[in-house]
Amino acid sequence: MTDRNVLESPRLVIELNRVRANYRALRAALPAARIRFAVKASPVPEIIRLLNDEGAEFDVASIGEIELCLVHGVDPAVLCYGNPIKKAADIARAYALGVRRYAFDTEDDLLRIVEHAPGVEVECRFLASTPASITPFGTKFGCTPGEAFRLLVRARDLGLIVAGPYFHVGSQQTDPTAWRIGIEQAAEISKALVDKDIEVRSVNIGGGLPISYATAAPELGEIATVVNTAVAEFLPAGAGVVVEPGRALVGNAGTIHAEVIGIRNAPDGRRWVYLDIGRYNGMAETENEYIAYRFVTERDGDPVDEAVVAGPTCDGDDVLYQRTKVLLPTSLRAGDRIQILDTGAYTASYSSVSFNGFPPLTVHVSGAERE
Ligand SMILES: *Cc1c(COP(=O)(O)O)cnc(C)c1O
Numbered sequence: 038m039t040d041r042n043v044l045e046s047p048r049l050v051i052e053l054n055r056v057r058a059n060y061r062a063l064r065a066a067l068p069a070a071r072i073r074f075a076v077k078a079s080p081v082p083e084i085i086r087l088l089n090d091e092g093a094e095f096d097v098a099s100i101g102e103i104e105l106c107l108v109h110g111v112d113p114a115v116l117c118y119g120n121p122i123k124k125a126a127d128i129a130r131a132y133a134l135g136v137r138r139y140a141f142d143t144e145d146d147l148l149r150i151v152e153h154a155p156g157v158e159v160e161c162r163f164l165a166s167t168p169a170s171i172t173p174f175g176t177k178f179g180c181t182p183g184e185a186f187r188l189l190v191r192a193r194d195l196g197l198i199v200a201g202p203y204f205h206v207g208s209q210q211t212d213p214t215a216w217r218i219g220i221e222q223a224a225e226i227s228k229a230l231v232d233k234d235i236e237v238r239s240v241n242i243g244g245g246l247p248i249s250y251a252t253a254a255p256e257l258g259e260i261a262t263v264v265n266t267a268v269a270e271f272l273p274a275g276a277g278v279v280v281e282p283g284r285a286l287v288g289n290a291g292t293i294h295a296e297v298i299g300i301r302n303a304p305d306g307r308r309w310v311y312l313d314i315g316r317y318n319g320m321a322e323t324e325n326e327y328i329a330y331r332f333v334t335e336r337d338g339d340p341v342d343e344a345v346v347a348g349p350t351c352d353g354d355d356v357l358y359q360r361t362k363v364l365l366p367t368s369l370r371a372g373d374r375i376q377i378l379d380t381g382a383y384t385a386s387y388s389s390v391s392f393n394g395f396p397p398l399t400v401h402v403s404g405a406e407r408e
Pocket of ligand 1: 075077078096119120205207208209243244245246281282283284285
C-alpha cells in the first residue's frame with residue numbers, strides 16, 4: 038500500500054485470515070452441513086477466492102454475482118441462484134453460464150425456471166414461523182409450507198430435480214430457537230415429499246447467523262447445538278443440510294477507518310458528530326438503527342458523553358444514530374480518526390456509486406488469501 042492509500046478515508050480493511058478462521062469454525066460447528074456463502078454480504082474477489090479454496094459453495098442473487106464468482110475461478114456447479122425474484126432472461130443467462138441450482142417461492146418463477154433452465158435442481162423457500170430477527174425480511178420472501186410441498190411436487194413432475202425446502206430466519210437472528218422452528222417445519226415438508234417418492238437431497242437452513250456488535254449475540258456453538266439437535270430429531274435420514282451464511286463469515290473480519298469531519302452543538306441541544314462515512318457510503322445497516330456498531334477513537338479513555346452520529350451528505354436521513362445511545366469522548370475533534378468495528382458485512386456492497394459526489398467505500402485486504 039502507498040502512503041496515500043494508508044491515509045485514505047473512509048476505507049474498509051478486511052482481514053482475510055479472520056474470514057478463513059470463521060469458515061473453519063463454522064465447518065467444525067456444523068460438520069454435516071454444506072456451507073454456501075451469500076455473496077451479497079461482501080462481494081470481494083479475495084474473499085471469493087479464499088472461500089472457494091476452502092471448499093465453500095456460493096449463493097448468488099444476480100448475473101453480476103454469478104459472473105464475479107466465475108471470473109474468480111468458481112465452478113458454476115457450486116453456485117446456487119438463490120434469489121426468488123428473477124427475470125426470465127436472467128434465468129436463461131445463468132443457465133448458459135452453467136448454473137444448475139436455483140431457488141424459487143412462486144409457481145410463476147418455477148415455470149420460468151422450467152422453461153429457461155430445464156432439468157436443474159431446485160429449492161423452494163417457505164416462510165418459517167420464526168421470531169423476528171434484528172434486520173428482518175418481513176414477508177417479502179417465502180410461500181406457506183403447504184405451498185412449498187405442492188410446488189416441489191410440481192417441480193418434480195415438470196422434470197426438475199428436487200433439492201428440498203429452504204427457509205431463512207432473517208439476518209442477524211439472535212434467537213437460536215428460530216432454527217429449531219424452521220427445521221421442524223422443513224422436516225414436515227420433507228416427510229410429505231418422501232411420501233410422494235421424492236428424495237430430499239438437502240434442507241437449506243439459510244443464513245442469519247448473528248455476530249456481536251454493541252450488543253452481544255449468542256455464540257456460534259450455542260446455535261450449532263440447536264441446529265444439530267433439530268436436524269437429528271426431525272429430518273428424515275439421508276437429507277443433507279445446507280447453511281447459507283453471509284454476515285457470520287465476514288462481519289467481524291472488517292474494520293472501517295474513518296475520520297471526524299466536524300462537531301457541533303445543535304439547536305436541539307445535542308452534540309452532533311459528523312463523520313466522512315454515512316448511510317450512503319457504507320453504513321446502510323444503520324437504517325432504523327438496526328445494527329449498533331462499536332466505535333474506537335484515539336481519545337478513548339477520556340471522559341465520554343452522548344453524541345448523535347451523522348454522515349457527510351446533504352441528506353437529512355444520513356444519520357447513523359440519534360435514538361441509540363452512543364458515547365464518544367468529549368475531547369473528540371475535527372480531523373480525529375475513528376474506527377468502526379465488525380463492518381465486514383453489508384457495508385462496501387451497499388455503498389452508492391456517488392451520491393452527493395462521495396465515492397463508494399473502498400476495500401483493502403490484508404492477510405493471506407491462501408494458507
Ligand atoms: C442475505 C442472504 C443470506 C445471508 O444472510 P446472513 O444473515 O448474512 O447470514 C443467505 N441467503 C439468502 C438467500 C440471502 O438473501
